[in-house]
Amino acid sequence: MSKPSDLTYDAVVIGAGHNGLAAATTLARQGKSVCVIESRDGIGGMARNAAIAPGVVAPKMAHLLYNLNPKTLKELGITAPKSVSLPTVSLADDGRHVVIQGDLVSYADGSAHPEAATFAALHKRLTKFAALLGQMSLKTPPSLAGGLMDMATLQELAGLAKLGIGLKRMGKKDMREFLRILLSNAYDLILDDFADAPLAGMLAADAVRGAYAGPRSPGTVFSMMYRLGNGGDVRLPMGGMGAVADAFANAAKLAGCDIRTGCRVAQVIVENDTARGVILADGSVINARSVLSSIGAFQTMQMAGVQHYDTEAVRRLRNLRNKGTVAKVNLVLSGAPDFVGLDAKLTAGRLLIATSATYVERAFNPVKYGDMSNAPVIEAVIPSLSDPSLCSDGQHILSANVQYVPYALAGGWTPAARQKLLKLTLDRLEVYAPGLGRLVTHSEVLTPLDIETQTGAPGGHWHHAEMGIDQILTLRPVNGMARYGFGIAGYYLCGASAHPGGDVMGTAGRNAARQLLKDGVLA
Numbered sequence: 001m002s003k004p005s006d007l008t009y010d011a012v013v014i015g016a017g018h019n020g021l022a023a024a025t026t027l028a029r030q031g032k033s034v035c036v037i038e039s040r041d042g043i044g045g046m047a048r049n050a051a052i053a054p055g056v057v058a059p060k061m062a063h064l065l066y067n068l069n070p071k072t073l074k075e076l077g078i079t080a081p082k083s084v085s086l087p088t089v090s091l092a093d094d095g096r097h098v099v100i101q102g103d104l105v106s107y108a109d110g111s112a113h114p115e116a117a118t119f120a121a122l123h124k125r126l127t128k129f130a131a132l133l134g135q136m137s138l139k140t141p142p143s144l145a146g147g148l149m150d151m152a153t154l155q156e157l158a159g160l161a162k163l164g165i166g167l168k169r170m171g172k173k174d175m176r177e178f179l180r181i182l183l184s185n186a187y188d189l190i191l192d193d194f195a196d197a198p199l200a201g202m203l204a205a206d207a208v209r210g211a212y213a214g215p216r217s218p219g220t221v222f223s224m225m226y227r228l229g230n231g232g233d234v235r236l237p238m239g240g241m242g243a244v245a246d247a248f249a250n251a252a253k254l255a256g257c258d259i260r261t262g263c264r265v266a267q268v269i270v271e272n273d274t275a276r277g278v279i280l281a282d283g284s285v286i287n288a289r290s291v292l293s294s295i296g297a298f299q300t301m302q303m304a305g306v307q308h309y310d311t312e313a314v315r316r317l318r319n320l321r322n323k324g325t326v327a328k329v330n331l332v333l334s335g336a337p338d339f340v341g342l343d344a345k346l347t348a349g350r351l352l353i354a355t356s357a358t359y360v361e362r363a364f365n366p367v368k369y370g371d372m373s374n375a376p377v378i379e380a381v382i383p384s385l386s387d388p389s390l391c392s393d394g395q396h397i398l399s400a401n402v403q404y405v406p407y408a409l410a411g412g413w414t415p416a417a418r419q420k421l422l423k424l425t426l427d428r429l430e431v432y433a434p435g436l437g438r439l440v441t442h443s444e445v446l447t448p449l450d451i452e453t454q455t456g457a458p459g460g461h462w463h464h465a466e467m468g469i470d471q472i473l474t475l476r477p478v479n480g481m482a483r484y485g486f487g488i489a490g491y492y493l494c495g496a497s498a499h500p501g502g503d504v505m506g507t508a509g510r511n512a513a514r515q516l517l518k519d520g521v522l523a
Contacts, residue, residue, distance in 0.1 A: 017045025022509030028255035049242030214364035294495035296458035324448030324460030463502025
């Protein structure tokens with residue numbers, strides 16, 4: 001092992017995804033010296049671009065923005081890349097595709113949808129509830145550990161009081177409805193008001209996006225509201241998701257952060273129950289007064305050593321629910337595909353294969369037994385139609401999130417299994433775009449296992465852990481470890497498995513860094 005360097009940073013951040021970069025920038029803008037360590041050769045984590053084929057650059061994994069927090073961007077000094085709002089097109093087997101943009105819904109041919117008013121009312125109600133819950137996203141989950149006479153505790157509880165006041169101000173009817181549906185399942189809520197058709201399918205699919213759950217699972221209404229945290233707008237960034245990651249990285253560099261890629265942290269140094277830096281895979285040492293980790297919660301514990309945690313903490317983290325169910329399929333096309341019944345503007349939208357709420361529930365069933373669905377839920381986008389700079393020579397990229405695909409496939413992820421997944425994806429897409437398969441010149445299949453291997457996301461889960469009602473707020477990642485401080489003095493969790501969770505927001509990283517400063521670790 002080489003000797004430690006003479007330089008001691010105020011903080012080392014493990015992982016240069018958007019949350020790690022947000023944490024680093026937050027600290028650096030407060031005058032702290034920060035070093036970011038990334039095992040891969042580039043930054044971005046799941047929000048990065050890659051050269052899929054000659055002349056084709058595509059979003060490797062994540063391809064759309066949902067909940068990028070404007071307050072976080074302002075605090076970090078980030079100018080978000082230009083983006084366009086996309087309509088969601090819920091594809092129908094009979095060609096009567098449904099178009100959703102905000103609270104507006106119609107058929108793809110422009111004709112009125114009979115459930116348009118009902119949808120607008122539901123969207124308005126859920127968006128109002130989501131905004132109420134969103135008040136907590138920029139705050140550390142409260143704790144009563146200090147007692148009711150502790151000023152810091154009282155300040156945190158004031159946030160909950162504000163939530164209660166906001167709920168009361170909604171009026172008795174909305175307050176009762178909020179409390180009624182918060183823990184319920186999306187399937188029943190949706191089918192109370194809608195026919196089991198593509199509009200219902202879209203709502204059901206969004207309620208379980210990325211989750212090891214079907215729309216009948218308890219708590220999926222909360223997940224539906226989570227998607228509406230910043231109004232539910234679906235945006236496609238110009239330059240791909242890599243442009244978003246670059247914006248976070250540029251802010252970190254401008255703030256003075258040292259970003260090192262191609263370096264893997266092998267161990268967190270713990271002395272006298274305090275984090276003191278990291279040891280890299282090559283044996284070199286980086287000293288620091290604190291360490292923040294944006295990788296999975298259990299992996300973060302392992303990096304410091306389980307011997308520093310009590311048995312109950314180890315058990316809880318080991319049993320954290322994080323089974324990924326979403327695979328990524330990237331298709332390079334020789335030309336633009338033709339989706340029957342869609343014009344050019346709608347073909348460039350967010351295309352969803354979820355023909356009913358029942359379809360979504362049935363797609364989930366095989367995953368329970370380690371098998372992939374023969375009729376998966378697919379979210380596809382052709383970003384090159386909106387941003388031609390991604391491809392050359394008339395090529396296009398079709399980016400598809402394919403859900404429900406098991407992390408641990410029965411029989412393993414053999415080449416034949418990967419080919420089966422690709423064929424299932426193409427077969428479903430060809431129902432709506434006949435001849436699409438003949439346009440494919442190159443394909444890439446990333447299973448949940450691949451996603452874990454390439455990004456470190458535990459279980460290949462896009463949010464690092466389920467966003468179920470038992471793994472949010474004061475229970476995220478687990479009870480007793482929900483306030484970013486991670487059991488060892490100066491050691492903090494700043495990734496998607498911390499509050500408020502996944503999506504490309506940067507909020508978890510920002511919150512963790514602010515809590516570290518509040519705790520006086522770097523005073």
